[in-house]
Amino acid sequence: MTDVAAKLGPLWGAALRTEDATDDADFFDSGGTSIDAVRLAASIATTFDIAVNAVDVVTHSEFADLANLIESRLAAEGTGPAIKSLWDDEVFRRFELIVNGPALFNAVVTGLELDIFGFLARQPKAELDEIRQFADVPRHQLRVLMHALCSTRLIERHEGRYVNSAVAETLLAGDGPDSWRHILPAWQRVYYPAFQHLTSAVRTGTNTALADYPGDEPSLYQRLSRDPELEAVFHRAMGAFTRQTLDGLLDNAELSGVGHLVDVGGGDGTTAIQLANRFPDLRVTVFDLNSVAARAGDQGLIKFRGCPECW
Ligand SMILES: C[S@@+](CC[C@H](N)C(=O)[O-])C[C@H]1O[C@@H](n2cnc3c(N)ncnc32)[C@H](O)[C@@H]1O
Numbered sequence: 001m002t003d004v005a006a007k008l009g010p011l012w013g014a015a016l017r018t019e020d021a022t023d024d025a026d027f028f029d030s031g032g033t034s035i036d037a038v039r040l041a042a043s044i045a046t047t048f049d050i051a052v053n054a055v056d057v058v059t060h061s062e063f064a065d066l067a068n069l070i071e072s073r074l075a076a077e078g079t080g081p082a083i084k085s086l087w088d089d090e091v092f093r094r095f096e097l098i099v100n101g102p103a104l105f106n107a108v109v110t111g112l113e114l115d116i117f118g119f120l121a122r123q124p125k126a127e128l129d130e131i132r133q134f135a136d137v138p139r140h141q142l143r144v145l146m147h148a149l150c151s152t153r154l155i156e157r158h159e160g161r162y163v164n165s166a167v168a169e170t171l172l173a174g175d176g177p178d179s180w181r182h183i184l185p186a187w188q189r190v191y192y193p194a195f196q197h198l199t200s201a202v203r204t205g206t207n208t209a210l211a212d213y214p215g216d217e218p219s220l221y222q223r224l225s226r227d228p229e230l231e232a233v234f235h236r237a238m239g240a241f242t243r244q245t246l247d248g249l250l251d252n253a254e255l256s257g258v259g260h261l262v263d264v265g266g267g268d269g270t271t272a273i274q275l276a277n278r279f280p281d282l283r284v285t286v287f288d289l290n291s292v293a294a295r296a297g298d299q300g301l302i303k304f305r306g307c308p309e310c311w
Contacts, residue, residue, distance in 0.1 A: 004074070005067040007047060012063060015040035027061035028157060034058075050074060051087035059151040102192070107148035109188045112172060112181050116149070117164055121173035125161040177270075178243035186237030189230060190220075222308075225291035235292060239270040246274050255279045264310050267292060272302045 001009075009021035016030045027037070037054035044052045044066075050073040060066040086092040111117055114135040120126060126134075132142050146162065149155040154168040164173055171180045194209035201208045213223035224231040249271070255261065256279060263272050266286035276282055283301045286293070290306035298304055 002067065002071070004048075004071050005063070008044070008063070008067050008070065011040060011043045011047060012066075015043065021063055023062070023064040023067075025063040027057060027063075027066075028160065031159070032057075032061070033159065044070060048074060050077065053087075055151060058157075059147060061147060104148060104152050105184075105192075106188065107145060108152065108154065108172075109184050110145060111149050111155075112184060114145075116145075116155075117168050117172040117181075118175065120155065120162055120164045121169055124163045125158075127161055131162065178240050180240070182240040183237045186234050190224075190234055221289060221292075225289055228291065228295075231291060232295065235268050235295070239268045242267070242270045243274075246271065250274055250278050253278075255282055258282060260285070262287065264288075264307070268296050269299070269302055269304065273299065276300070276302055 005021075005023075012021045012025070013019055015036050016027070016032055018025075018030050020030060027040075032040075034054065037057040041052045041054045041057050044050070044057075048070055050070065052070070052073065056069060057066065060069045114137065116131060116135060119131060119134050123130065123134075128139070128143060128146065131146070132139050135142060137145075146155065146157070150157050150162075154165050154172070156163050156165055175181060193212060197209040197212075207220075210218075210220060210223065213220065213226070215223040215226055217223050224234055253275065255275065258279070259281070260283045261272075261275065262285050263269075264287045266272055266284075266288055269284075269286050272284040272286050276284055281301075284303070286296065286302065286304045287307040287310050288296075288304065290308055293304040293306040296304045
């Protein structure tokens with residue numbers, strides 16, 4: 001046992017009222033609550049004279065992980081700028097979020113794909129084994145995923161039971177056409193892979209990320225039409241995202257005297273459909289790429305027309 005683990009053992013035991021401070025002991029499985037996490041973090045901070053908070057404790061819930069975290073904080077004390085003052089620095093905390101963001105983002109998308117947010121909406125206060133039965137994934141992997149989701153605070157864990165936060169319940173649990181459930185998978189598959197090309201794009205002044213998509217067409221939209229499944233994912237996301245801001249347009253568009261509206265690049269018709277609901281006599285023609293128009297299909301007074309060279 002390392003010196004750190006030997007010192008941490010009694011703190012862990014006191015906070016969790018247990019004598020089990022083995023390497024694989026788990027904070028949550030030992031009955032740890034958020035108040036215990038605050039108490040344990042405070043005693044670690046005092047004993048080791050480092051900055052540690054309750055989030056650190058719950059995101060390093062295995063005893064050995066927590067001991068490693070303390071060791072790395074202690075090691076960092078001797079190098080570079082004082083880590084303790086960095087932890088008090090809002091910019092540093094944002095930096096932490098930025099650099100860990102991709103891992104947390106992908107955990108959220110996996111939570112969506114396994115429908116964990118939806119399951120917790122239907123069955124709040126579920127235990128890990130109930131979620132495991134529903135999601136049909138191995139227990140250990142699910143526990144790691146749930147730790148990551150708890151560290152985002154989108155999901156909360158109280159006495160071994162999981163619940164959606166209010167934000168997750170509102171934005172992620174539902175399956176409506178404006179749900180973020182439709183937006184994030186497209187960001188994962190289309191937007192985020194493109195960002196790794198940023199340096200070359202800045203250097204050359206061109207959209208170098210396009211090279212990831214087959215074809216020689218000049219825009220992402222056109223190249224996506226070669227991959228109908230991905231194009232559908234992308235347009236579902238765009239429709240959901242557009243719905244988030246549509247109320248502003250609907251509240252301000254005065255179209256009562258207008259007979260026929262043309263929406264060029266109108267995608268799957270999200271905007272056209274909402275406008276037609278608000279102004280029932282309005283005819284709308286949506287022009288978009290052939291593949292997009294073909295997928296949408298005419299609906300009442302809304303007609304879709306393929307227009308490969310609209311601009
Ligand atoms: C940013 S999206 C906007 C979609 C929709 N208006 C909305 O607000 O959700 C741009 C749209 O333009 C379409 N588009 C892009 N290039 C086009 C082109 N050359 N001809 C026709 N449509 C095109 C895309 O397929 C996509 O649906």
